Amino acid sequence: MKIRRLHPWNLSCKDAIAVQRRLCGQVWQAPLKKPVRTIAGADVSYAKEGGKVYAAVLVFSFPDLVLTDEALAADTVEFPYVPGLLSFREAPVLAKALRKIPRKPDVIIFDGQGTAHPRGMGLACHMGLITECPSIGCAKTRLVGIHPRLPETRGSTVLLTDQGRVVGGVVRTRDHVKPVFVSPGHAITLEESIRLVLGCCKGYKLPEPTRQAHIAVNRFRLEGGRLAHC
DNA sequence: GCGACAG
DNA sequence: ATCTTGTCGC
Numbered sequence: 001m002k003i004r005r006l007h008p009w010n011l012s013c014k015d016a017i018a019v020q021r022r023l024c025g026q027v028w029q030a031p032l033k034k035p036v037r038t039i040a041g042a043d044v045s046y047a048k049e050g051g052k053v054y055a056a057v058l059v060f061s062f063p064d065l066v067l068t069d070e071a072l073a074a075d076t077v078e079f080p081y082v083p084g085l086l087s088f089r090e091a092p093v094l095a096k097a098l099r100k101i102p103r104k105p106d107v108i109i110f111d112g113q114g115t116a117h118p119r120g121m122g123l124a125c126h127m128g129l130i131t132e133c134p135s136i137g138c139a140k141t142r143l144v145g146i147h148p149r150l151p152e153t154r155g156s157t158v159l160l161t162d163q164g165r166v167v168g169g170v171v172r173t174r175d176h177v178k179p180v181f182v183s184p185g186h187a188i189t190l191e192e193s194i195r196l197v198l199g200c201c202k203g204y205k206l207p208e209p210t211r212q213a214h215i216a217v218n219r220f221r222l223e224g225g226r227l228a229h230c
Numbered sequence: 231g232c233g234a235c236a237g
Numbered sequence: 238a239t240c241t242t243g244t245c246g247c
Contacts, residue, residue: 044238045239046237046239048240049239081237084236086236139237140236141236143234175247176246
C-alpha cells in the first residue's frame with residue numbers, strides 16, 4: 001500500500017511537537033464508509049543495543065480472523081523514546097513494512113495510543129494520516145486521561161477523559177485482566193474502535209491482529225531480522 | 231521542586 | 238521496549 005511522506009522524521013523534540021500540533025488538525029473521526037472485511041495489526045520490536053528496530057504488519061479477514069497477508073521490515077532508529085513522541089521512533093519502520101502490503105486493509109490496529117495523547121496525535125493518528133487508512137490505537141497502558149473504576153468482567157468499558165474531553169475508552173478484554181486503552185486513530189469513531197477491538201479478542205488481553213504482529217516481529221528480531229525468501 | 235510518562 | 242524463572246490466581 002502507498003504511504004504519504006508528510007514531513008521528515010529525524011527532527012528535534014521541539015520540531016516533532018510542532019509537527020504534531022500542525023497535523024492534529026488533519027485528523028478526523030467519522031463512521032467507516034464500508035463494512036470491515038480485512039483488519040491489520042502492526043507492532044515494533046527493538047534490539048537490546050545497536051539501534052536496530054523491526055516491524056511486522058499482519059492482515060486478517062474479519063470477523064473470522066484468518067491471516068491473509070504479512071510484511072516484515074528492519075531499520076535503524078535514531079529518535080529516542082520520549083513519551084508523547086513515539087511515532088517519530090516507530091513510524092519509519094512501520095511505514096517500511098506497510099509499503100510491502102499489497103492491498104490497503106479496511107482498518108489497522110496499532111500498539112499505542114490514538115487520540116488519547118497530550119496533543120491528540122498518538123501513533124495511530126499519525127499512521128492513519130500517512131496511510132490514509134482508518135486506524136485504531138490499542139495500548140496496554142495509559143498515557144493520559146482519567147477514568148472511573150472498570151468492572152472486572154470482559155466487555156466492560158468506561159470512557160477515558162483528558163482535560164474534560166473524551167479521548168478514548170478503557171476496555172476489559174478478559175475477566176480479571178488489566179484493561180487495554182482504546183482510542184480512534186483516524187477516519188473511524190471511538191465506538192467502532194471499541195467494537196472492533198472486542199471483536200478481535202480471542203481469549204487474550206490483546207486483539208488478535210496486534211497480538212500476532214507482536215509474536216511475528218519478535219520472532220523476526222530473534223532470527224536476526226533476515227527476511228526469508230524462497 | 232515533585233511525580234507521571236504509549237513503546 | 239529489553240533483560241529473565243518460577244509462580245500465584247482465575
